[in-house]
Amino acid sequence: MKTDHKPLERIFGEKREVPKMATNRLRRWALILSAYNYEVRYVPAKENSPADVLSRLPVQAGKVSNSERQPSGQLLNLRLTTLPVTRKELKSESCRDERLAKVITFMEKGWPERARLPDELKVYFEKKDELSFEDGILLRQGRIVAPTRLRDRILAMLHEGHPGIVAMKSMARFQVWWPGIDKEIEKHVNQCEPCQRNRQRPPEVPLIPWNVPTEPWTxxxxxxxxxxxxxxxxxxxxxxxxxxxxxxxxxxxxxxxxxxxxxxxxxxxxxxxxxxxxxxxxxxxxxxxxxxxxxxxxxxxxxxxxxxxxxxxxxxxxxxxxxxxxxxxxxxxxxxxxxxxxxxxxxxxxxxxxxxxxxxxxxxxxxxxxxxxxxxxxxxxxxxxxxxxxxRTSQFRSFAVGDKVYVYEPNEVSQEKGVVVEQLAESSYVVVYKGKRARKHADHPRHRFESFDVEPQAASRNEEDFGAQEPHCHQEGRRKWMFDTNETSRAPDDRGTERKLVRERRAPTRPYDKYLRNPMLK
CATH class of the missing domain: 3.30.420.10 (Ribonuclease H-like superfamily/Ribonuclease H)
Incomplete structure (x- = not known):
């Protein structure tokens, strides 16, 4: 979408929320546009001539039929057609959900002070200006607020085809929301067994150089x-x-x-x-x-x-x-x-x-x-x-005895489940898999995550950041203690402590008025 109105690029830009103090007209536009995947791009007015011509040559407005109108209910139907739930299920589960029922009650009768709210409702309090209630369904800026009992079904639908974390978040961004949805998407992808078996091999572990012998033929x-x-x-x-x-x-x-x-x-x-x-x-x-x-x-x-x-x-x-x-x-x-x-x-x-x-x-x-x-x-x-x-392309990785891992087999696409039973060296382990013990380098196994029940967690305030929250592994420099470079045995510099150079400043030798005199005026 091209526009010569610069503020629209920021108001309706990618991954930006509508300002809380925005007018109702802007909120209505945001609700209508939320059904589409678009990008706002600014162009100078001289390059936006089609829009200028149409605005300066208006056509006499006629009557708008009911079929051309697009009430907000149609936008809600657009959301429901893409989710594996029906409107009836969504309405009934929203009423049964204790948290959503309290949120709906507060929206109708007024919100109390934030300090008086339980922890699980404070996140809704922070988003109260973005919440709306229509036809028995709670919405947040046009996105359906899913009840707790329907969230697993929605996550399973979003993961059809086994997309990655970023792809799932981008799909959920236009359809559904609940507190902590980003973390649950990451957990769902990380615990998917087919995804773990066929995931690309992780980066190699850092190189561990051999110690240099002090004598030849050692x-x-x-x-x-x-x-x-x-x-x-x-x-x-x-x-x-x-x-x-x-x-x-x-x-x-x-x-x-x-x-x-x-x-x-x-x-x-x-x-x-x-x-x-x-x-x-x-x-x-x-x-x-x-x-x-x-x-x-x-x-x-x-x-x-x-x-x-x-x-x-x-x-x-x-x-x-x-x-x-x-x-x-x-x-x-x-x-x-x-x-x-x-x-x-x-x-x-x-x-x-x-x-x-x-x-x-x-x-x-x-x-x-x-x-x-x-x-x-x-x-x-x-x-x-x-x-x-x-x-530069390696990643430090270590395992403890008892860790569950996936083991890479040569000339095989998928990996096998195994358990680390012994550590032989800093990057060498003994792994039991397929009923046998084998020695494996740290490049071969990879941590295996098992599914387990987790209590609902409160979402962070940064729910709209849909970048992949991959663990960041900081690579420090090579450990200096592995080598005896004898750097500390060098003789000190005869010049002593190094001094910081200071610029020498001198006063001008010519009178100040001669610097201002223009020779062309003589």
Whole structure:
């Protein structure tokens, strides 16, 4: 609706109530227009020529037939045709409802003081100038005030087709009202089991970086690269120095993997921990016995969550890309040797140093000889920056033992009901579902809400705010105590306490009248 009358844009604008001190004519217009979904838009008068022409060339008014009249009762019928209740039911339930009966009585005989009213009627007292009573039905600005016994049926009708919270509120805005309708709509949607099963996956939990070992070859990350160049590849990465070993393999059983690892341990020594996925060669009893006999802690990642072993996974991608980019005429062994030589003698983006320098403790003869900053500070800054990039779309989520959840299954659309029975780590849980126990990362389960009876609650004053009241989860910065950056051990500045600069002001050197003299007037 376009108009050159600017006040109408605010009076009948979207999500705005008619002012309490408005005239009866404005209230009548608002009642008639409430049956339509419209938007008031202001345009300059020169662009509103059709309305000006029609107002300046009036047609002689004739008699208006009864069929052209639109009494307020027809507007009420328009509301009732879209609700799953009849006029008779609405009238009878309105009379039976104790609260609505008291409200109707106060409208007819006068309202007492607000302090003398019970809490459940104070919200009606605040809306008393917007309430009206017609044909045995209570209205609020043309919207039907639903009795308590009919509210569940109305909510079920509004949720047909399983719309979201915002869509349900927008539909209810033009049809029906009662105190606390927004909260009941949110509760109805959140407790809808089909909606919970098929809801989109929640944002990922914040990234928890691995602690950086203080010594090389303390913790290594291993992974098996799939069939590539007609063979498998055992990838081993040192968490401290980022030293990389890639070993071609024809067979990936536990015996072959242990044999290759023994060869590396003979050169670099035994690590304190090995991080791997849940591949069959790593979860076998033979591999577990090998780790126990050598006093090595074996850390297995959460199933179907490769990000936990992100260092090895990312290195596998780097290895494959570099091999593909090499010349096709080159032998695969030569490609691998040149890749490892280039990688070992290149500055790593995380550490700021070459892997050879950090693991071997000396600089190799290379074509690049760059100045290298402090390792610990550089690594911590890079890890914090990586975590910040990841956490832009993440959302912190935790569970307690006994929490009811929905569990995501790989390659399945719907989720299964489960219960959290144990917490293994900050983001790792044991969930029982479908009669079995499974280890799940915090990205996989989601809280499950059960239906339960709730006493009617008084509505807040902001009933017309129909935006989705989704819980807002504030993401704080990455916790600094996870990293020992040694920032506090730096020497203080020799200049002492920093002072605030002050502008030096001087008086003008020329007489004031010369500044006002115009040379063009000479």
């Amino acid at each position: 913790r290594i990350h291993v992974d098996i690269a799939g069939l590539f160049e007609d063979r498998y590849w055992l990838v081993v990465v040192d968490a401290h120095s980022k030293w990389l070993e890639v070993i071609p393999m024809r067979n990936t059983v536990s015996t072959c993997v242990i044999k290759r690892l023994r060869g590396l341990f003979a050169i670099f020594g035994l690590p304190k921990a090995i991080v791997s996925d849940n591949g069959p060669q790593f979860v076998s009893e033979e591999f577990e016995a090998f780790c126990d006999n050598n006093n090595i802690t074996h850390i297995k990642t959460t199933p179907y969550h490769p990000k936990t072993n992100g260092l090895a996974e990312r290195t596998v991608c780097l290895f494959k890309n570099r091999i593909r980019a090499s010349s096709d005429s080159m032998d695969i062994e030569l490609k691998l040797q040149r890749f490892l030589f280039s990688y070992t003698n290149s500055i790593h983006a995380t550490t700021g140093r070459t892997p050879a320098e950090l693991l071997l403790g000396r600089r190799l003869r290379t074509k690049l000889d760059l100045l290298k900053p402090s390792l610990d500070v550089h690594v911590d800054k890079k890890l914090l920056r990586q975590a910040e990039y990841h956490d």
